[in-house]
Amino acid sequence: MTQATRRGLFGGAAAATALAGMAKAEHLVEPGFDQIATGPFKPTWDSLVSGYKAPDWFRDAKFGLWAHWGPQSVPEAGDWYARKMYIQGDPYYARHLKRYGHPADYGYMELLPQWRAENWDPEGLMDLYAKAGARYFVALANHHDNFDGYNSRFHDWNVTKVGPKKDIMALWAKAARKRGLRFGVSNHAAHAWHWFQTAYGYDPEGPRQGERYDAYRLNRLDGRGKWWEGLDPQALYGGPVMPLPPGLNSIAAANQWHKENDRVWTEKAPLANPAFTRQWFLRTKDLIDTYEPDLLYFDNFDIPLEQAGLDIVAHMYNASVARNGKQDVVINIKPQAGAPFRGGVTADVERGARSDISPEPWQTDTCLGDWFYDRERYLQKSYLPASAVIHRLCDIVSKNGNLLLSVPVRPDGTIDSEEQRIVEEIGGWMGRFSEAIYGTRPWTIFGEGPTEAAAGMFAEKNQKPFTDKDMRFTTKNGALYAIVMGRPASGEVLITSLAKGGPHAKRSTKRVTVVGDRTALPFTQDASGLRVRVPDGAVHPFGVALRIDGAL
Numbered sequence: 006m007t008q009a010t011r012r013g014l015f016g017g018a019a020a021a022t023a024l025a026g027m028a029k030a031e032h033l034v035e036p037g038f039d040q041i042a043t044g045p046f047k048p049t050w051d052s053l054v055s056g057y058k059a060p061d062w063f064r065d066a067k068f069g070l071w072a073h074w075g076p077q078s079v080p081e082a083g084d085w086y087a088r089k090m091y092i093q094g095d096p097y098y099a100r101h102l103k104r105y106g107h108p109a110d111y112g113y114m115e116l117l118p119q120w121r122a123e124n125w126d127p128e129g130l131m132d133l134y135a136k137a138g139a140r141y142f143v144a145l146a147n148h149h150d151n152f153d154g155y156n157s158r159f160h161d162w163n164v165t166k167v168g169p170k171k172d173i174m175a176l177w178a179k180a181a182r183k184r185g186l187r188f189g190v191s192n193h194a195a196h197a198w199h200w201f202q203t204a205y206g207y208d209p210e211g212p213r214q215g216e217r218y219d220a221y222r223l224n225r226l227d228g229r230g231k232w233w234e235g236l237d238p239q240a241l242y243g244g245p246v247m248p249l250p251p252g253l254n255s256i257a258a259a260n261q262w263h264k265e266n267d268r269v270w271t272e273k274a275p276l277a278n279p280a281f282t283r284q285w286f287l288r289t290k291d292l293i294d295t296y297e298p299d300l301l302y303f304d305n306f307d308i309p310l311e312q313a314g315l316d317i318v319a320h321m322y323n324a325s326v327a328r329n330g331k332q333d334v335v336i337n338i339k340p341q342a343g344a345p346f347r348g349g350v351t352a353d354v355e356r357g358a359r360s361d362i363s364p365e366p367w368q369t370d371t372c373l374g375d376w377f378y379d380r381e382r383y384l385q386k387s388y389l390p391a392s393a394v395i396h397r398l399c400d401i402v403s404k405n406g407n408l409l410l411s412v413p414v415r416p417d418g419t420i421d422s423e424e425q426r427i428v429e430e431i432g433g434w435m436g437r438f439s440e441a442i443y444g445t446r447p448w449t450i451f452g453e454g455p456t457e458a459a460a461g462m463f464a465e466k467n468q469k470p471f472t473d474k475d476m477r478f479t480t481k482n483g484a485l486y487a488i489v490m491g492r493p494a495s496g497e498v499l500i501t502s503l504a505k506g507g508p509h510a511k512r513s514t515k516r517v518t519v520v521g522d523r524t525a526l527p528f529t530q531d532a533s534g535l536r537v538r539v540p541d542g543a544v545h546p547f548g549v550a551l552r553i554d555g556a557l
Contacts, residue, residue, distance in 0.1 A: 125418020
C-alpha cells in the first residue's frame with residue numbers, strides 16, 4: 006500500500022459511516038459467543054501443528070465434488086465478475102455496461118436478487134454426485150464478493166434475505182449427509198476488504214470520467230422503498246477503506262494503482278479495518294457452529310487474518326473433539342510455492358499437482374471450467390473432459406492426495422447437459438475401478454511413464470494428456486494396484502517397475518485381476534517387468550485398473 010493511500014484511508018464521513026455499520030454486528034453477539042471452544046487445541050501455531058492430523062475419512066475418501074455457486078453466477082461470465090465489472094477497460098466492465106448499464110447506475114448489488122435458484126434440486130444433484138463417486142461434497146459459503154450463502158446471524162447480505170431466500174447451505178448439507186457424504190464448506194471472504202474496493206472507483210476515461218461507482222455513494226437510507234430496504238450497501242461492499250484516489254485520468258494509471266494496492270494478496274488482518282476482521286470471525290464461527298462442517302476450505306495462502314484465523318482453526322478442531330471424541334475435521338489452505346508450510350492444516354494446490362509422493366495428505370482443487378458458471382464454456386465445449394479428471398485423480402491419489410472438483414452451477418440451480426454428461430462419465434469409470442482409489446495409500450513410487458504432472462499452483466494449464474504408457478500405483482490391504490491411463494494399444498500391459506531383480510519387486514507376483522473382476526489374467530514376470538494380457542472387453546476408454554497380489 007502506498008503512503009498516499011495510507012493517508013487517505015477512512016477519509017470522510019462515508020468511511021466512518023461504513024465502519025459503524027459493519028461494527029453493528031457487535032450488538033447481536035450474545036455473551037460468550039465470541040469465545041472459542043475449549044479443548045486440546047490452543048489458537049497458536051505450535052499447538053495446531055503439534056496436534057493436527059488429517060483424519061482417516063479424508064485420507065480414504067480421495068474424491069470430492071464442489072458447488073462453487075453464488076450470485077456471481079448470474080451473468081454466466083466466469084470468475085471474479087464482482088471485482089472486474091468495476092475496472093474500466095476490462096472485458097467484464099464492457100460486458101456489464103452492455104448488458105446491465107454503467108456501474109455507477111447498476112452496481113453488483115443489483116445482480117443479487119437475480120440469483121433465484123428457482124430450478125435447484127439438491128437431492129437430484131447429490132444423487133448424481135454420489136453416483137459419480139464423490140465421497141465428500143463442498144458448498145461455497147461466501148466468496149470475495151462478501152455475500153454469505155447461508156443463514157448468517159451476523160451479516161444481513163445472505164441467501165435467506167436476498168436472492169433464493171432459503172438456506173442453501175442447510176439444504177446442501179442435508180442432501181450430502183443423507184447419502185453418506187462428508188460435508189464441507191469453502192470460505193473466501195477474508196479478502197473482501199481489499200478485493201471489492203474497485204466498487205468505490207470510477208471511470209478514469211470517457212464521458213463519465215471521475216463519477217464514482219455505486220458503492221461510494223449508497224448507504225442504508227438510500228434503500229427506502231427499494232428491494233434492499235433495511236440493508237446497508239456498505240456492509241456488502243466493505244466500506245471505502247482503499248478507494249481509487251481522485252485525479253487518475255487514464256485506464257493504465259488506474260490499473261497500475263489497483264495492481265499496487267487493492268490487488269495485493271495479503272493474509273494479514275487489515276490494520277485500518279478491525280471491524281472487518283471482527284465480523285469475519287463472527288460470521289465464520291457462526292458457519293462452523295450452525296452447519297458443523299467436516300471440512301473447511303480457506304481460499305488463502307495462509308491461515309487468514311492472523312489471530313482471528315488461528316482462533317477459528319482452534320475452535321473448529323476443539324468443537325470436533327467435543328462432538329466426536331477426536332479431531333475429525335479438515336481445514337485447507339493453499340501454501341505458496343517456496344513458502345514454508347508449517348502444518349496444522351492440510352495443504353491444497355489450486356489447479357495444479359505435485360511431482361512426487363507427499364509424506365502428508367494433501368488436496369488439489371480444480372474445476373470443469375471457470376469457478377463461477379461461464380456459458381461460453383458450454384457453447385464452446387471447452388470443459389475439462391472426464392478422461393482428464395480421472396487421470397488427474399489417479400495421479401493425485403498415487404501421491405497421497407485428494408481431488409476436489411468443482412462442477413459450475415447455473416444461476417437457476419441446474420448444471421448444463423455437458424456437465425451432466427461429464428459427471429456421468431466420471432461415474433462410469435469410478436463405478437468399475439474405484440477399489441483402486443478409495444482407502445488406498447501410496448506405494449514406494451507413484452508410477453511410471455513419460456508424462457509428468459504439471460506440479461505447482463495454477464500449473465494445470467501446462468498439463469499434457471496422459472497416455473496408455475503412463476501408469477499410477479496405489480496400495481490397500483496387501484494388494485498393489487496399477488492404473489493404466491488409457492486403453493492399452495496391444496492388449497498387453499507392461500509394468501517395468503515390477504521387473505524381477507529390480508528395486509521394487511520385493512516378491513514374485515502371484516495373481517493379477519482387473520479391478521472388479523475376479524478372473525485371473527495371464528501374466529509373465531521377468532527382467533523386463535510384469536507383462537499382463539488384458540481382454541479388450543475389460544478395458545474402459547479411460548484406461549484400466551489392475552489388482553496385483555503377492556507383489557508387496
